[in-house]
Structure formats: structure tokens, C-alpha cells
Amino acid sequence: MRPRRQTGRMNIHQQVVRELAVRILSGVLRPGDILPTEDNASTEMDVSRTAYREAIKVLSAKGLLESRAKVGTRVRQKSEWNMLDPEILGWKSEIxxxxxxxxxxxxxxxxxxxxxxxxxxxxxxxxxxxxxxxxxxxxxxxxxxxxxxxxxxxxxxxxxxxxxxxxxxxxxxxxxxxxxxxxxxxxxxxxxxxxxxxxxxxxxxxxxxxxxxxxxxxxxxxxxxxxxxxxxxxxxxxxxxxxxxxxxxxxxxxxxxxxxxxxx
Amino acid sequence: MRPRRQTGRMNIHQQVVRELAVRILSGVLRPGDILPTEDNASTEMDVSRTAYREAIKVLSAKGLLESRAKVGTRVRQKSEWNMLDPEILGWKSEIxxxxxxxxxxxxxxxxxxxxxxxxxxxxxxxxxxxxxxxxxxxxxxxxxxxxxxxxxxxxxxxxxxxxxxxxxxxxxxxxxxxxxxxxxxxxxxxxxxxxxxxxxxxxxxxxxxxxxxxxxxxxxxxxxxxxxxxxxxxxxxxxxxxxxxxxxxxxxxxxxxxxxxxxx
DNA sequence: CATACAATATTATTTACGAAAAATGGTATA
DNA sequence: TATACCATTTTTCGTAAATAATATTGTATG
Structure with a gap:
């Protein structure tokens, strides 16, 4: 037995959060990149648009993303990321x-x-x-x-x-x-x-x-x-x-x- | 003219975020308190349940809230709040x-x-x-x-x-x-x-x-x-x-x- | 007394539709 | 030509309602 990081059962939107966060923090998605539209991204990930939107809100709250009508959801500059956020630190430690x-x-x-x-x-x-x-x-x-x-x-x-x-x-x-x-x-x-x-x-x-x-x-x-x-x-x-x-x-x-x- | 903080037009869910954040940071809502049910809270604030839930997700991402099925949405302990989050700092500066x-x-x-x-x-x-x-x-x-x-x-x-x-x-x-x-x-x-x-x-x-x-x-x-x-x-x-x-x-x-x- | 099970309340999730915002392109006018 | 304006269209934003999952609480049963 050992102290464990968060990894067990996760809500759907949390799974999406994690998936996107890892893609961003690992550099697969880079600052300035624009994500697929909500419709495409959510069907792609096989979750409802609502769940996907909740995930986007979470990552926006941590400074990783920014959504604007007509332009889409964009990965923000690294300097805007809240690197001291506990979850971001945790994801980074895995990556x-x-x-x-x-x-x-x-x-x-x-x-x-x-x-x-x-x-x-x-x-x-x-x-x-x-x-x-x-x-x-x-x-x-x-x-x-x-x-x-x-x-x-x-x-x-x-x-x-x-x-x-x-x-x-x-x-x-x-x-x-x-x-x-x-x-x-x-x-x-x-x-x-x-x-x-x-x-x-x-x-x-x-x-x-x-x-x-x-x-x-x-x-x-x-x-x-x-x-x-x-x-x-x-x-x-x-x-x-x-x-x-x-x-x-x-x-x-x-x-x-x-x-x-x-x-x- | 002077540099301004974020205060202009806000999305509805952002308004809810702000409203709840201020209540929490100012001590109106205290750690351990349980918020009204999503149904009640959203109708109370006159927004859709979806918009309210998005706001909850944002505040949870910042460590202020925690939701669990059947038990409700609870204000987390102060030590869990991400005080260095830019938005939290901004709200605190107003309060x-x-x-x-x-x-x-x-x-x-x-x-x-x-x-x-x-x-x-x-x-x-x-x-x-x-x-x-x-x-x-x-x-x-x-x-x-x-x-x-x-x-x-x-x-x-x-x-x-x-x-x-x-x-x-x-x-x-x-x-x-x-x-x-x-x-x-x-x-x-x-x-x-x-x-x-x-x-x-x-x-x-x-x-x-x-x-x-x-x-x-x-x-x-x-x-x-x-x-x-x-x-x-x-x-x-x-x-x-x-x-x-x-x-x-x-x-x-x-x-x-x-x-x-x-x-x- | 404890264990298992059922009722219940609350969040979680999906689906569908409509509204609002903003970038784009076209059109008219100076 | 250039500029202002306006319609179009794309995308996120917001609402609504129904169903599922889950944890608490109460209840029955051994």
C-alpha cells in the first residue's frame, strides 16, 4: 500500500478533462491550436456535448483554454497556465x-x-x-x-x-x-x-x-x-x-x- | 482611462461563478456549507440548470467546491482553495x-x-x-x-x-x-x-x-x-x-x- | 445486532433545439 | 479605391426535459 494520486473512477467530464489536459501539457496540442467544434470533438470522444462543455469550462478555469463564439476553443499561451494548480501539477508529474x-x-x-x-x-x-x-x-x-x-x-x-x-x-x-x-x-x-x-x-x-x-x-x-x-x-x-x-x-x-x- | 479588471459583459455561467465566488470568499458561504440542490439554486438564480452546473464545475476546478451525487455540493476547506488562481485573487481584491x-x-x-x-x-x-x-x-x-x-x-x-x-x-x-x-x-x-x-x-x-x-x-x-x-x-x-x-x-x-x- | 435490501433524493449524463455573438464576405456609396 | 454598412454563416452559449447512476437512509430479515 502506498499513498495514491487521483486515478480511480472518474466522472465522464473528468475523463475528458484529463484527456485534454494531458494532450495540452504534453505538447500534442500546442498554444494557439484550435480544438474541433464542440459537436465534432464530443462525438469524436463519444461523450455528450454537455459533458464535453463542462470539461472545457474546467480547463478554461485553469487557464489552459479559452472559448469564443465563432472562433472556437483555443489553447492559451503557456504563460497563462496556472502551473501551481494541484491537478496541473499532478498531470505534469505523470508526463x-x-x-x-x-x-x-x-x-x-x-x-x-x-x-x-x-x-x-x-x-x-x-x-x-x-x-x-x-x-x-x-x-x-x-x-x-x-x-x-x-x-x-x-x-x-x-x-x-x-x-x-x-x-x-x-x-x-x-x-x-x-x-x-x-x-x-x-x-x-x-x-x-x-x-x-x-x-x-x-x-x-x-x-x-x-x-x-x-x-x-x-x-x-x-x-x-x-x-x-x-x-x-x-x-x-x-x-x-x-x-x-x-x-x-x-x-x-x-x-x-x-x-x-x-x-x- | 486606466487599466481595468474583468468586469464587463460576462456570460451567464460566468456571472454565476462570480456571484458564488464572492459569497464564498466573503464568508457568506462557509466551508462545509452545502449549497441548495441544482434545481433549486438554478431556478433561484434564474438560470438554467446546465449553466449553473457549468459554474459549479469552474469553482470546483479552483478548489472552492466539491460535488457528490446524493450528498450535494459542498464548500471545501479554505486550505483547498487555490488562492493563487488569478481570478480568485481578483475577487479577493474586491472584497x-x-x-x-x-x-x-x-x-x-x-x-x-x-x-x-x-x-x-x-x-x-x-x-x-x-x-x-x-x-x-x-x-x-x-x-x-x-x-x-x-x-x-x-x-x-x-x-x-x-x-x-x-x-x-x-x-x-x-x-x-x-x-x-x-x-x-x-x-x-x-x-x-x-x-x-x-x-x-x-x-x-x-x-x-x-x-x-x-x-x-x-x-x-x-x-x-x-x-x-x-x-x-x-x-x-x-x-x-x-x-x-x-x-x-x-x-x-x-x-x-x-x-x-x-x-x- | 448486524447484514442485506429497498426507497429516495441528488448529482450525472444524454439529447434536442434555439439564441446570441462574432468573423467573414459582399455591396453600396463616397 | 476605400470605407462603411449589412447580411450570412459558423461557432459557442443557453435552455429544457428526460433518464441514469449513486450514495444515504430507512427497513426488514437472519
Missing amino acids: ETPSKFVDDLFEFRMIIEPAAARLAARKGSPEKIDKIRHAFETMANTEMSSVENFEADFDFHKSILEASENELLSSLGHVVETLLLTSFELSALRPGAREQSVPLHGAVLAQIQNRDQDKARDAMTTLLASARTDLDDVLQNDIHETTILKKADPDDTSTRAGGNRSPN | ETPSKFVDDLFEFRMIIEPAAARLAARKGSPEKIDKIRHAFETMANTEMSSVENFEADFDFHKSILEASENELLSSLGHVVETLLLTSFELSALRPGAREQSVPLHGAVLAQIQNRDQDKARDAMTTLLASARTDLDDVLQNDIHETTILKKADPDDTSTRAGGNRSPN
Whole structure:
């Protein structure tokens, strides 16, 4: 068993959303391209025009599409895409090569999370800091690489973002979650790293509790740098395996929990 | 004439989206609340059930709502809202008091933009840096507080985000835009500030061109701190005026869902 | 007491038709 | 020739109504 991304039963319009999103994010459909008319596209995909329209609305809400009467539905410029949208991040993680994806995400985390830790130390409410502490204790008391441990890890980082007392930062929990999910999936193949994980998390917690802003920030930077190193090792070693895994994941229909034993 | 936010003719489903979004973001509808059934809600708002459903899909895509058969459509927890979504930011800017809104946004910019400037100095492509330079020159050659100047200012910051060569950072242009729009609307009342704006922008550009990462970051920090001071002055002086302005902005009711003017 | 099953309420989905918006091309007029 | 206007046509937008799927809740049965 392992933490899972959304992949199970989906509504019809969600299936269309996913199908189109993947086509756009993978570059099959490119910015400026105009989709077939609602009538053609929906019959092509074998769904009702209404369901198709609902899918278009969802993707427009995420900045991927734009519809205008008489001209059609067009793929918007990349700069208009809401890349931080949780679903878009999730789709990208399935499409892009792990290393490129991980690079961008880690770079982003290295900006956001140390700053959040700093703010948490400055103005995090006692309750929020208590939530961080609770997540840490759960982390320390659960088996490494277990689902409970993963969830506590995520809670830890999410709680720090929330303790920053800034709504914009708080809403970035999903960015962390997506990266952690990717990390988890990759390092589940090759466990053993992350020995220093608990003390590094502990250091962050301690400095936030101390209300030492700069040290809290630095502790988070250290923690992330370590996590990145661990992940880089996995990527180095498993580069070909993971590539195979990506390719051998064409349809999630099988819903095989964890054990992808011999895809053939 | 001034740069305008989206407020003109809207499709019916967009009007419903806006109406519901405002209710949610303003706290009239609270997390956990269940909306009326599609039938009731749509007849209540005097739109078809299809149009209402499209609106629900849009808000679900932004993390505000969640629909399940038999149970209804529920407002999701705040932590699930995509606060960085451009539209959500725009709606919030209309609802929240300027000072609170500006606080959060500036805090966020002070984290993101110096880091982006640093990355731009490190790995920004010559073309991207040229775009920054072009925006700067336009800024320097247009009248302060003109629409052209505003747009060049926005382009400047957006180009730096893009020059960071990180898709996640690039997609944050809208955060900057929303804050600049708010700033523009506020300081349009009381022009005269921002004399040092051009040289401060110039310093950022120069350090990026020098490929001096730390100085580029610091120059951006200085620029933002200055902009924040200017804006704080405006907020201090115009606190009551702006409040009045906010209240005197109910003209959107004319285009409200179903156009039910004088409900009696 | 628990388990299975049936009733029910709500969203999900399809189908069909008509309205509105906007790009295009043609036509008249200066 | 060029410009303004107008009709045409294509496409999305919006409404309506009927049926399906699904999850909750109540009810009966072992």
C-alpha cells in the first residue's frame, strides 16, 4: 500500500478533462491550436456535448483554454497556465521526466519553504506550531517509508506553510504534496536513504519554537538540501528503471497497488 | 482611462461563478456549507440548470467546491482553495480591505521576486533578459501613472519571473499583476510618489545583466521595499476614502445573474 | 445486532433545439 | 479605391426535459 494520486473512477467530464489536459501539457496540442467544434470533438470522444462543455469550462478555469463564439476553443499561451494548480501539477508529474519535474519543484520549494519557516517562527500562532510539533512526533514514531510516515511528513511541511499566517503561502501545500508523492514513488523502489530526515525535521521545529527566524529558515534550507540530495541519488541510480516505469504506465486501469511486477 | 479588471459583459455561467465566488470568499458561504440542490439554486438564480452546473464545475476546478451525487455540493476547506488562481485573487481584491490584502500579497512578492531575480541573473536567457530591458526602457520613456507605464512596469516584473527559467515561478505573473492593479487604483488618487521607481528598476536590470545573483536579488528587495513604503503611505492617508470607494462599487449588480433588477 | 435490501433524493449524463455573438464576405456609396 | 454598412454563416452559449447512476437512509430479515 502506498499513498495514491487521483486515478480511480472518474466522472465522464473528468475523463475528458484529463484527456485534454494531458494532450495540452504534453505538447500534442500546442498554444494557439484550435480544438474541433464542440459537436465534432464530443462525438469524436463519444461523450455528450454537455459533458464535453463542462470539461472545457474546467480547463478554461485553469487557464489552459479559452472559448469564443465563432472562433472556437483555443489553447492559451503557456504563460497563462496556472502551473501551481494541484491537478496541473499532478498531470505534469505523470508526463514529464522525473528529473526535469523534480528540478523545477525543488527549486520552487527552496524558495517558498525556508521563507515560510521564517514567517512561522515570527508569527505562527501557538496552535499552528503545535500542529507542526504533532506532525513531527508522528513522523518520529512511524516506520520510515510507511504511508503514515509519508502523511506525517506532508503534514509537517503543510503545517509550516499554514503557520506562516499567509493565505497565499498556505495554499501551496499541494506543491509540496506533489513533490513528496513523486519522491515517495521513486524512493520506494530503493529505500534506505533518509536516515537523517528526522533530526533535520526536528531542527526546523526547534528553531520555530525558539522563534528564531533566521535559524528556522536555515534549518529548512538544510532539510530541503538533504532531501534533494537523497532524491538525486535515487534519480541517478534509477534513471533507466524509472523511465521504463513511466512508459509502462499507459493506463491506470489495472489499479495495481504498489507492486508493479513485470509489466509484460 | 486606466487599466481595468474583468468586469464587463460576462456570460451567464460566468456571472454565476462570480456571484458564488464572492459569497464564498466573503464568508457568506462557509466551508462545509452545502449549497441548495441544482434545481433549486438554478431556478433561484434564474438560470438554467446546465449553466449553473457549468459554474459549479469552474469553482470546483479552483478548489472552492466539491460535488457528490446524493450528498450535494459542498464548500471545501479554505486550505483547498487555490488562492493563487488569478481570478480568485481578483475577487479577493474586491472584497477584502486593501491593507490586509496588500499585506499578504507584498509579503508573498518579497519572497518570490527577489528569488526570481536571483535565478534570472543566474540562468536567464539573453532573449528573456532583453525583454526585461525593453520593458524597463518603455517604463523610463512613458509618463508616470499612465497606462503605458503601468503595463511596462508589469511587463518588467513578469519578464523577470519568466527569466527565472522556472515554469512555476513564471506562472506567478498574475499575482504581481493583481497587486499592481490594486496599487495603481489606490495611488491614482494620490500621485506623486514613485519618483525613485525608475532608478530602482534600473538597478535590478543592471545586476541581472551583470549576472550578479546576490546583487540582483538585493536590488529587487530594495525595489519592492520602496514600492511597499509608497503604498503604505497611500493606505495611511486614504484609508477612509478607499473604504468609501469600495462600498460605492455596486455597479456590477446590473449584470447580475438573471438580471433580476428590483426583485419585488 | 448486524447484514442485506429497498426507497429516495441528488448529482450525472444524454439529447434536442434555439439564441446570441462574432468573423467573414459582399455591396453600396463616397 | 476605400470605407462603411449589412447580411450570412459558423461557432459557442443557453435552455429544457428526460433518464441514469449513486450514495444515504430507512427497513426488514437472519
